[in-house]
Amino acid sequence: MDRATxxxxxxxxxxxxxxDIDLAQTALLLAALxxxxxxxxxxRQHLDLLASDIGVMTRPDSGLMECIDxxxxxxxxxxxxxxxxxxxxxxQNANLIRVIDRRCGIPVSLGIICIHAxxxxxxxxxxxxxxxxxxxxxxTVGELAILDPFHQARQLDERNLHExxxxxxxxxxxxxxxxxxxxxxxxxxxxxQNNIRIRARQRGDTxxxxxxxxxxxxxxxxxxxxxxxxxxxxxxxxxxxxxxxxIETLLDGHGAEELHEQAELLQATLKGRLN
Numbered sequence: 001m002d003r004a005t006x007x008x009x010x011x012x013x014x015x016x017x018x019x020d021i022d023l024a025q026t027a028l029l030l031a032a033l034x035x036x037x038x039x040x041x042x043x044r045q046h047l048d049l050l051a052s053d054i055g056v057m058t059r060p061d062s063g064l065m066e067c068i069d070x071x072x073x074x075x076x077x078x079x080x081x082x083x084x085x086x087x088x089x090x091x092q093n094a095n096l097i098r099v100i101d102r103r104c105g106i107p108v109s110l111g112i113i114c115i116h117a118x119x120x121x122x123x124x125x126x127x128x129x130x131x132x133x134x135x136x137x138x139x140t141v142g143e144l145a146i147l148d149p150f151h152q153a154r155q156l157d158e159r160n161l162h163e164x165x166x167x168x169x170x171x172x173x174x175x176x177x178x179x180x181x182x183x184x185x186x187x188x189x190x191x192x193q194n195n196i197r198i199r200a201r202q203r204g205d206t207x208x209x210x211x212x213x214x215x216x217x218x219x220x221x222x223x224x225x226x227x228x229x230x231x232x233x234x235x236x237x238x239x240x241x242x243x244x245x246x247i248e249t250l251l252d253g254h255g256a257e258e259l260h261e262q263a264e265l266l267q268a269t270l271k272g273r274l275n
Contacts, residue, residue: 003036003211010218014186021185024096024116027109030193030215031097034208043100047113050079051120058121064143067123068153071138075114076152079103083110083150091208094195107134108192110149114138115188126182127191132164134191137182146180190219206237224256228263240270 006029013026024047032038057070075081084093084104092098096112099105105113111127111134118125118138128135128146135156136147146161147153156164161180183191193216200209210233217226231246247267251260 001032001036003033006033006036007215007218010215014189014219018184018186021189023112023119023185023188026185026189027096027112027192030189031095033211033215034095035097038097040097043097046100047116048120050074050113051117053078054117055121062140064138064140064145067118067121067140068138068145068147068155071114071117071147072153075110075117081105081110081113082152083107089199091196091199094192094199096192106195107148107150108188108195111136112188112192114147114149114153127185127188128180129183129187129191130161130164130180134188135180137180186219190216193219206233209233210237222253224250224253224259228259228266231263232266235266235270240273244270244274 010026010029010033013029014021025044028040028043032040053074054067054070057073058067062070080103081099082104084090084102084106087093088106092102093104093106094109096105096109099109099113108127114136115125115127118136124139126137128137133148133150136149136153138145138147146156148156193212197209197212197216200206200212210230213226213229213233217223217230220226227246227250231243231250234240234243234246244267247263247270250256250263251267
């Protein structure tokens, strides 16, 4: 499979309403963009098996804590997943294929695995942006809990949440179990990719930063801020005409007037390089 085909599959995967996006399967597509030759079937089968094992350990009338215990046992004990404390900033930790291969990751990648396994059972799960790191909210009928996927799905109580927001000096009403606001599936996927984008830029890997930002442009429905960044990255890679084309697309579009001055400045600079 080539990268163009993967990008088309990505567009199709997120073309539905946000609640219907298959979070883990879409994350696998994003991971495959880094190596289109990878066969995704074994990874999909692994995620299905993981979810199936949780189903075996629970019943339709299982309480919330029994379900959480099953999640912990299967994900963190049976399959050996853990938070990568030694090399937290390793780019592999935000690539779901490599997370499955290595059985370690960062909060958002481990959270995606947990959310997938939980939702397959017919239960409700969502991502939560917190000041420290990504959390997940899980629930069964009438019960709800906040879990930390980086620390073996440890449950956080009101005090834990309050301390997180207080430490970050955020005056928020979202520091209670019932007060947190879940984020969309697209936001989770953007957060996953942003981890790669930031680290690629930090280490000067323009090609990886460009590939990742292009995927974020798809996820964010052609958000102009990503279009402008793509143009800048293409210019850095010496793709001047392609960069100018992206700038023209941005300037011809509606909205994002606040980016026009910056885009026009880059446009003038690049045109000067062509002369």
